[in-house]
Amino acid sequence: MSSGQPWGHNLEKMDGIARFLAADPAATVQTGQTSHAIIHRDRKAVVRYFAPAAHSGQIHTPMFISMPLINTWTIFDLLPGRSVIEALTGAGVPVYLLDWGRPGPEDATTTLELLIDGTLRRCLDRAKRHAKALHGASEMDALGYCVGGTYLCTFMARYPDAARRMALLCTPIDFHASGRLSCWATPKNFPLQEIVAGHGNFPADMMRQSFSWLRPMGQLSKWKGLWDRFDQPGFRELWAAMEQWNSDNTDFCGAAYQEYVQRCYFDNALYRGGWKLAGREVRLSEGRAPVLVLAAADDHIVPPRAAFALKDVWGAPVQTRQLKGGHVAVCVGKELPAALLEWVRAGAQPAGQAEKQA
Amino acid sequence: MAEQQNGFPDFEKVSNDFYKQWESSMTRWWDQVLESPAFLDGMGKNAAGYAKARGAWQKQMDEMADKMHLPGKADLVRLARICTMLEERLLQQEDRILELNDRMVGLEKELIHSRIEAAEARLEQREQAGRMEKLLKQLLNNTGAGTGAGTGAADGKRRRAEGA
Numbered sequence: 001m002s003s004g005q006p007w008g009h010n011l012e013k014m015d016g017i018a019r020f021l022a023a024d025p026a027a028t029v030q031t032g033q034t035s036h037a038i039i040h041r042d043r044k045a046v047v048r049y050f051a052p053a054a055h056s057g058q059i060h061t062p063m064f065i066s067m068p069l070i071n072t073w074t075i076f077d078l079l080p081g082r083s084v085i086e087a088l089t090g091a092g093v094p095v096y097l098l099d100w101g102r103p104g105p106e107d108a109t110t111t112l113e114l115l116i117d118g119t120l121r122r123c124l125d126r127a128k129r130h131a132k133a134l135h136g137a138s139e140m141d142a143l144g145y146c147v148g149g150t151y152l153c154t155f156m157a158r159y160p161d162a163a164r165r166m167a168l169l170c171t172p173i174d175f176h177a178s179g180r181l182s183c184w185a186t187p188k189n190f191p192l193q194e195i196v197a198g199h200g201n202f203p204a205d206m207m208r209q210s211f212s213w214l215r216p217m218g219q220l221s222k223w224k225g226l227w228d229r230f231d232q233p234g235f236r237e238l239w240a241a242m243e244q245w246n247s248d249n250t251d252f253c254g255a256a257y258q259e260y261v262q263r264c265y266f267d268n269a270l271y272r273g274g275w276k277l278a279g280r281e282v283r284l285s286e287g288r289a290p291v292l293v294l295a296a297a298d299d300h301i302v303p304p305r306a307a308f309a310l311k312d313v314w315g316a317p318v319q320t321r322q323l324k325g326g327h328v329a330v331c332v333g334k335e336l337p338a339a340l341l342e343w344v345r346a347g348a349q350p351a352g353q354a355e356k357q358a
Numbered sequence: 359m360a361e362q363q364n365g366f367p368d369f370e371k372v373s374n375d376f377y378k379q380w381e382s383s384m385t386r387w388w389d390q391v392l393e394s395p396a397f398l399d400g401m402g403k404n405a406a407g408y409a410k411a412r413g414a415w416q417k418q419m420d421e422m423a424d425k426m427h428l429p430g431k432a433d434l435v436r437l438a439r440i441c442t443m444l445e446e447r448l449l450q451q452e453d454r455i456l457e458l459n460d461r462m463v464g465l466e467k468e469l470i471h472s473r474i475e476a477a478e479a480r481l482e483q484r485e486q487a488g489r490m491e492k493l494l495k496q497l498l499n500n501t502g503a504g505t506g507a508g509t510g511a512a513d514g515k516r517r518r519a520e521g522a
Contacts, residue, residue, distance in 0.1 A: 043445050105431070106438030114446075122449060129456070180392060189398040191406035198409025200435075206405075213392065217385050224377070 017230055025240035026247065032074040034085050036097075040126040044101030047123045048073070049094070049130060050085050056092030060344050061164065062131040063088060063141045064124055065097045066148035069115075069256075070207050072248050073099040075331045076145070078241045081234075087337030093344055094135055096127035098148070100250075108200035108254035112151075113278040115256050120155050124162055139164040141347065142289075143340070146170050146302065146327070147260075153287070153310070154270065158280065160288035160315075165347055167292040167340065170302045170327050173284075174271045174309030175264045179300055180214055185265035192261050202257040204249035215300050238332065246328070271309055284313040292343050293320045296330040 040047040052059055067073045076097065077085040088095050098120065103110065124140070131137040142163035144152030149171025156166055176182050184190060195202065212219060229235045252260075269275035275282045291314055295304035304322055311318040323335045330336055391397050416431065423430035 042449060043442055104438065105435045106442050108435075109439065110442075118446070118449075122453065125453075125456075183393055184398065184401075189402045191402050191409070194406040195409045198411075198413035216388050216392075217381055220381070 013227070013230055017226065020230075020236060025236065026243040029079075029237060029240040029244055031079065031241050031244060032077045033080060034077045034083060034089065039096070039130050040123060042119045042122050044103055044107065045119050045123060046099050046101060047127055047130075048097045048099055049127075050089045050097065052092045052094050053090045056090060058092050058348075059135055059137075060091070060093045060348060061139055061141050062094040062096060062127070062135060062137050063143055063344070064127050064163065065095060066120065066142065066144040066152040067097060067099060068146040068148045069100045069103075069151075070147060070204075070249055070252055072245065072250065073097055075245050075328065078245065078332050079237060082238060082241075082332045084331060084337055084340065088340065088344070091341050091344065094131060094137075096123075096131070096140075098123045098127075100148075102250045103201055103253045104251075105200050107251075108196075110253040110256055112256045112259045115253070116151050116155050117158070117278055120151055121159070121162075124155075141165045141167070141344070143167045143169065144171055145331070146172075150260075150264065150270065153284065154277065154282050156289055157282055157284045157287045157315075158277070160286060163289055165291070165343075166287075166289045167294065167343055168307065168310065169294045169336070170296055170299055170307060170330065171293070171310075172264070172302045172306045173313070174268065174306050176268045176271075177303065177306040177309060178265075179303050179306075181301060182265065182306075184210075185261060187266050190261070190265075192258060192266075196254045196258045199254070201251035201254045204251050207252065208247065208249045211301070242328070242332070271313060284310070285315040287315045290316050291318045293318060294330075294336070294339060295320070295322050296325045296327055297322050298325060299327040299330070301327040 034050055036048045036050045038046045039049045065076065067076065077083045080086060085095050085097065100115075100119075124142070128137075128140050131140060140163050142152055142156070142165070144150070144166070146169070149168040150173070152166065153168060153171060153173065156162060172178050175185075178185075195206075199206075226239055229239075263269045263275045267274070270282065270284065273281070273283065291310060293307050293310050295302065295307040297304065299307075304320075308320045311320060321339060323330050323333070323339060325333045325335070420430035420432045423433075
């Protein structure tokens with residue numbers, strides 16, 4: 001509410017907001033508009049290929065993105081001008097995005113082993129094959145966001161040569177430093193066995209409610225933000241898109257969820273060690289790819305401390321960088337695309353060059 | 359209290375300040391509630407109870423459907439799971455095919471390399487043979503001249519011996 005405005009204006013604004021909300025903007029806003037093709041289907045998961053823009057000139061090393069399993073992928077391509085993918089493809093980076101899809105009740109027995117050693121491995125493999133055939137690229141960079149980053153990190157520790165470099169965005173590594181979430185997710189407070197046994201998958205609704213309860217005043221801030229910035233150009237569309245994305249969670253495969261919470265939150269075994277996946281211990285010290293860890297300063301789900309902990313355990317150089325914003329807002333801000341493009345340019349090697357050198 | 363130039367209080371600024379103070383105090387209150395052992399214990403029990411009730415309800419629904427000779431959710435899930443498993447097997451087969459294809463490509467590359475190497479080796483051998491032949495010819499020519507002189511000397515010796 002800007003100071004000194006006449007009450008008549010406020011009444012007009014209230015009327016405008018009421019009309020805006022009555023039109024159900026979250027249902028009509030178009031997200032994920034960047035054109036792409038699906039190059040591989042892996043049960044529910046798909047690999048989406050975003051070609052580099054024609055005007056970009058130099059083609060960079062392709063990037064594989066592992067999205068979180070609990071939300072839809074569109075947060076990386078929310079709206080034109082607010083899209084990480086658009087920024088990357090615009091700079092000449094072919095992007096391969098792993099969209100984990102929407103698990104159904106039949107996926108309740110899907111294990112982490114199947115997701116990491118099966119789906120993730122296969123999708124990265126198919127992306128690499130596609131990139132080699134299309135761009136002559138023999139290497140690939142990888143980016144993981146949130147849980148998708150944790151899976152990618154685990155995978156890269158198991159298969160160190162799978163990607164040339166890795167960037168992790170808001171990715172929990174030291175789960176016991178994850179603020180309120182780590183306080184909730186303890187064997188004493190969280191009835192993991194009962195939830196998985198009763199629901200099969202961890203329900204999307206419960207996930208959404210949990211995240212809302214992490215910061216109850218955040219709900220109010222959302223409405224205040226709408227009031228304060230309602231007249232700003234482009235804000236209504238952004239608000240509606242965020243609202244759509246926030247209410248569009250997906251179920252988490254039951255068996256995978258149980259192992260994830262047990263191993264990562266209860267035991268903190270990814271950070272401390274002692275987690276055996278498919279009979280082989282996950283040792284982050286075996287990772288050989290250089291890593292860039294990006295964290296959001298106001299992240300209440302994965303505080304920077306939880307993400308930067310990778311430095312203590314990863315087997316290769318780890319660079320850390322803190323960006324403005326929260327866990328989700330960081331994806332639609334201007335800082336993330338800039339940081340990623342800087343990272344891309346720092347490791348610039350035109351696609352196909354490595355092949356020629358070989 | 360904030361005042362506008364005309365002497366009236368700036369209600370918007372006042373309300374904004376009030377909101378900020380209220381938000382900060384509420385946040386502190388929520389922080390205490392959300393991390394209190396009593397709240398967490400209650401929430402845990404609530405979640406466990408809800409999950410158990412949900413599981414029991416689902417089981418009941420399946421039994422009811424079974425009694426009516428209708429497929430229940432569990433039957434449909436079982437079928438879908440079989441499809442998923444079959445899909446997984448197909449993907450594993452695809453993996454193997456791609457792996458075989460990679461090996462084939464590797465073998466083809468090796469074959470091409472070895473053909474090139476063989477051709478090069480053949481060429482080298484031929485060149486070497488040519489060089490050897492040239493050398494032999496040279497040697498023969500030289501030897502032929504030498505042999506001619508040698509034969510003459512031997513004939514002379516023989517004649518001298520016959521004369522004696």
